[in-house]
Every structure is written in C-alpha cells, then in structure tokens.
Amino acid sequence: MSLPSLSKKDQINIVGAGIFGLSTALHLARRGYKYVTVFDKQPYDTTLYSYFKGCDGASADINKIIRSAYGSQTEYQQLSTEAIASWKQWNSDLENGFDLPEGMSRADRVFIQCGSLSLTDGDELPEFEKATIKNMEDAGHKDTQLITTNQEHQTIAQARGMGSAMDPFLREKRGKSNVGVLDATGGVAIADKACRVALQKARNLGARFVFDPSAGAFDRFMTTSGGDVIGIQTKDGKRHPARLTIMACGGWTPSLLPELDGLCEATAGSVIIYKIPRASSLWERFSPERFPTWLWKVRDGAEGGLYGFPRDENGYLKIGYRGTKYTNPERQEDGIERSVPITRWTEDHQLRKIPSQAMKVLRRFIAEYMPELEDEGLEIETTRVCWYTDSFDNHFVIDHVPEKRGLFVATGGSGHAFKYLPNIGNWVVDAIEGIGQERAAIQAWRWRDLGDQKAFNVLMEGTKGARALGNVSLIDEHEETRAKL
Structure with a gap:
C-alpha cells in the first residue's frame, strides 16, 4: 500500500539507526528529501557504536564480513x-x-x-x-x-x-x-567506524538524528481512525507526525511490528572474543595483512555455522557461531509469543552467557584449527549474543506494510546485511518510490507469505521450541575456563 505523491518536503521518520536506518537516511537525504529524522534509544554520539560501551544492536560491532560469494543468488x-x-x-x-567523523583520522x-x-x-x-x-x-x-x-x-x-x-x-x-x-x-568492514561514517555523511546531507533512551525510543504509532500511520510517539511522550514512518529496528523490529509474524523473527548468534597482546607472535599471525575473514561449514547445521575475522587494531579476535539460531520468546500484550532480544546491556534482564552448544562447537574448532590460541594460554576475553532478524527465506523485507498506509519496513537482514551499509538505502528509497520493481532483488524483498515453499528458517516456535534460550544450557567465559581446570 504505497503512498501517492510523497513530496521531498514531507516529514519522514526512521526508527532505528543500524545499517538499514543509517543507509536509508543517507540515501533519502542524497535524493533531496529535506525532512528526514532518525530515532534511536542508543546515545550513539557518545558510545560511537561500540559494543563495549553498551550498544546492543547487531550493527554496533567491531567488524563484519564483506563477500561477493552468494552461490546461485x-x-x-x-x-x-x-x-x-x-x-x-x-x-x-x-x-x-x-565526511570525516570527529575522533577519526585520514x-x-x-x-x-x-x-x-x-x-x-x-x-x-x-x-x-x-x-x-x-x-x-x-x-x-x-x-x-x-x-x-x-x-x-x-x-x-x-x-x-x-x-x-x-x-x-x-x-x-x-x-x-x-x-x-x-x-x-x-x-x-570496521563496523563501528563504518556506522560513524554513514552517520556523518547523512548528517552532512541534512538528515536529523535523535539519540536518547527516552526522546529517541519508539513507544507507539500515531494512527488515524482508519488505521493509517501518521507518525510515532517516543518514550518521553512527545509525538512526531510524519507522512512516512520506516521501521528499521534490527532484532527489535518483529516485536514492534506484529504484522511480521511468520515472516521474520529475532534470532541470536553466539560470539566469543579473544584479545591478542601486541607483544605476542600472534599479533602478526592474525593481522588483516595476513589473515582473511572466514566461514566454516556455514550451511551444515548445529555442528557448523562458524565465522571469524583477523584481529582488529586493539587485538580483538572475534569468532562467531550461527549453526543454531537461538530465540527469546516473550508473551506480548496480544497474547502471542515473539522473540525479543536480550543482551549484556538489556535494562531489566542482562544476558552475559552464550549457549553451551555454541561454546562446544567453537572450542572444538579452535582446538583443531587455531591451537596456537590455547598454546599461548589465551582465554576468552568476553562473549556476546548478537541479535539479527531472520526471514523464513533469508531474503530481506523491504516494502510498504500491507493495510498500514504510511508505514514501511526495512528489516530481515538474516545475518548478511551489514556489507550493504553504503548502498542498501538506495534500494530502499527505490522501493519507497516504486522504482525498478521488476528487479530480482526488489521482488525478493517484497512482503510475502511462506505459502508452499520450504522455509530456510523455521520461525516462531515459541517457548516450547528447542532453540528458546530458556530451554538450553548457558555458559560464560569464566565458567567455561573453570570447567577445563
């Protein structure tokens, strides 16, 4: 249900300043839309998109994989x-x-x-x-x-x-x-710096950003009696009218937009991070000049699904597991269970552990492929659960929300969207404006039902599902270290 004659002077609200939100704001501004405002509860101007400073969105990270390899896609x-x-x-x-952000150099x-x-x-x-x-x-x-x-x-x-x-x-x-x-x-991709660059570019073109745990936090939609969305209200009680509202909230999108039931779900990957001392021989060994990003048995189920990176400029060496994509089902006001992200930084219930299954696969891989980490006595510095929005077919969801005039969604990154930070917003704006609808990507990202096709990702299994965090054993890096002694 597209909007007729969206004007370059119409107010556009974007909820979420991750890669979909940043890129969309950048390209809307680049095309001449004058009143684009992005809302996010995270104080990114202070935290600088750093996970270590309390940012819990998937885009706030030290690094992400860039690749062209996509098989038949x-x-x-x-x-x-x-x-x-x-x-x-x-x-x-x-x-x-x-477009050099403050604190970054040439x-x-x-x-x-x-x-x-x-x-x-x-x-x-x-x-x-x-x-x-x-x-x-x-x-x-x-x-x-x-x-x-x-x-x-x-x-x-x-x-x-x-x-x-x-x-x-x-x-x-x-x-x-x-x-x-x-x-x-x-x-x-150097993820946190990349987000800061996108933010700077969007601001330089006139996009506005509200980063605040209250003033930037989405509370509810403003609607007409007929159900059209005409803006949002933030947690501070202020109302922000808009001709178009774009929901780009990463792992939080499905719980904020129930219309996505059966199409998208928030799922968690498991991450461990080592820290390589600068004086160690492994500093050069795992440098990006000598070591690539990598994926190992990524389509082989629970006993595979690993990925990793060279160490970063601070020595952090990150390894992740997506062989099993975990969920955190919570019953919503309408009585339906939806997976809602829970992280180390969640306000009311922090999660500082990862599933034992993930740790087992990660440890087994390290012993076989990276034994030098254990040979040097390096222990895991920290762990993380990283929340994505999976669609049932791993395609993005970029479209107007059916029966909700004035509402658009850009989500469903399915763990492979960050690489498109510089350009995905251009495609989002095309979808908003109805340009190039015949292109294969735009067709794949339209609002859709599972129908008769087989789901790549099984969604909404709820609290009874084997992937629900409440049904799996969890372990942190300290417990894991003690278990080896």
Whole structure:
C-alpha cells in the first residue's frame, strides 16, 4: 500500500539507526528529501557504536564480513559488487578528509580487502562454492574466487599479496585438509567506524538524528481512525507526525511490528572474543595483512555455522557461531509469543552467557584449527549474543506494510546485511518510490507469505521450541575456563 505523491518536503521518520536506518537516511537525504529524522534509544554520539560501551544492536560491532560469494543468488552477488565499490570510495573519502567523523583520522579505513575464505571439512567443494565461481566468472569477475587446492590459484593469490589467506589456519603445514575458496574481492568492514561514517555523511546531507533512551525510543504509532500511520510517539511522550514512518529496528523490529509474524523473527548468534597482546607472535599471525575473514561449514547445521575475522587494531579476535539460531520468546500484550532480544546491556534482564552448544562447537574448532590460541594460554576475553532478524527465506523485507498506509519496513537482514551499509538505502528509497520493481532483488524483498515453499528458517516456535534460550544450557567465559581446570 504505497503512498501517492510523497513530496521531498514531507516529514519522514526512521526508527532505528543500524545499517538499514543509517543507509536509508543517507540515501533519502542524497535524493533531496529535506525532512528526514532518525530515532534511536542508543546515545550513539557518545558510545560511537561500540559494543563495549553498551550498544546492543547487531550493527554496533567491531567488524563484519564483506563477500561477493552468494552461490546461485546473483542478485546479492551484484549488490555486493556495487557495495564493495562504495566501500572503497568511503576509504578514499576518509583519506581525503571528506565526511570525516570527529575522533577519526585520514588514516582510518572502514574496509580492508583481506579476502573472505569459505572452508569445508570435506574433500570436495560444496555446490554453493561451485555456483559462486561460475556466476562470478559469468559476471566478468574471473580469478576472484580462488580454490585453495588449485596451484594456479595459489600463484595468483601470492601475486596479489593474499598467499597466506589461502591457508590461514596452516592446514597444509600441519598435514591436514584445506579445501575451500578465497573470495579475493571480500574482506572485513570496521563496523563501528563504518556506522560513524554513514552517520556523518547523512548528517552532512541534512538528515536529523535523535539519540536518547527516552526522546529517541519508539513507544507507539500515531494512527488515524482508519488505521493509517501518521507518525510515532517516543518514550518521553512527545509525538512526531510524519507522512512516512520506516521501521528499521534490527532484532527489535518483529516485536514492534506484529504484522511480521511468520515472516521474520529475532534470532541470536553466539560470539566469543579473544584479545591478542601486541607483544605476542600472534599479533602478526592474525593481522588483516595476513589473515582473511572466514566461514566454516556455514550451511551444515548445529555442528557448523562458524565465522571469524583477523584481529582488529586493539587485538580483538572475534569468532562467531550461527549453526543454531537461538530465540527469546516473550508473551506480548496480544497474547502471542515473539522473540525479543536480550543482551549484556538489556535494562531489566542482562544476558552475559552464550549457549553451551555454541561454546562446544567453537572450542572444538579452535582446538583443531587455531591451537596456537590455547598454546599461548589465551582465554576468552568476553562473549556476546548478537541479535539479527531472520526471514523464513533469508531474503530481506523491504516494502510498504500491507493495510498500514504510511508505514514501511526495512528489516530481515538474516545475518548478511551489514556489507550493504553504503548502498542498501538506495534500494530502499527505490522501493519507497516504486522504482525498478521488476528487479530480482526488489521482488525478493517484497512482503510475502511462506505459502508452499520450504522455509530456510523455521520461525516462531515459541517457548516450547528447542532453540528458546530458556530451554538450553548457558555458559560464560569464566565458567567455561573453570570447567577445563
């Protein structure tokens, strides 16, 4: 239910300042919309999108994976190619002092092209990787997907300074299998700095931001007697009329927008973080100049689904698990259970542990692939549950909300949206304006029902589901350390 003749002078409210909200604000302002206001309960001007300073949204992180590898899903492959060009432009902008946030310098970068390695523990490449290689070559990106066991590809990687990224876990040296594909176009986004750059760019174009636990926190919609949405009310009681309201609240979106029932659900990944001492030999070993981002058995269920990064400038080495996507069902006012994020920083009920299953898979991987961490006696510095919004098919949801004139949603990142921070907002604005509706990506992101198709993600199992945090054992880094003694 689109809005007729949305004017460049109409007020537009965006709820949420994560990647969907930031990117949408940036591109609305870039297209000349004069009155764009973004609301968020997080004081991002103070916390600077740092998880360590109390930010609990998925976008507030130290790093995220950038990759072009998408198997047969060429719509995301094309979107990634577009995004990577923009990431490189943002690096250039920083180097030249354009849109430079306070506290950052011209030496800062938001994208490091260290490669993204997809690994299997099998003897042959999975079909996903084979499809990626073919589709990238068909799109003119030959020799960007480098097979780790291919001598010619190893030579290409060496020539590009990516030789160590073909075997970052030293598998061949240890006499072990090393089957995978290095996406040489990919690498790592410096997430918190990238969000700050997007924020600066949007502000410089005139977008307004309200960051406050009360004045920036969504409370309810303003509606007409016919159900049209005409703005929002924030927790401080103030009303903010708008012609269009865009909900881009990350993991909180499904519980704030019940219309998403069956289409989207908040799910948690599990993260552990080590800290590499600068004096350690591992500082260079895991540097982004020598170590890629990586994924391991990401489509293999509960015993796989790992991903990781090189260490960052502070020495933090992050490893994540999404083999099981956990939920936190809570009964809402309408009597329906919906998964609601709970984090280390949740106001009334903090979660400082991760599921034991996640820790088991992570520990097993580290013992096999990264034994030097344990050899040096390094312990886990901290843990995190990181909340995403999964759709049933892993496609985003970017569309007008049915039967809710004046309401739009941009969500369903399904754990793979951050890489599109520079460009996804342009597509969101296209969807708002009705431009290019025939494109495959826009079609995939429309409001939809499961119908007869098989769900990639099973949603809304509730408190009886095996993935509900209340039904699984939890462990923190200190308990895990004591258990080993």
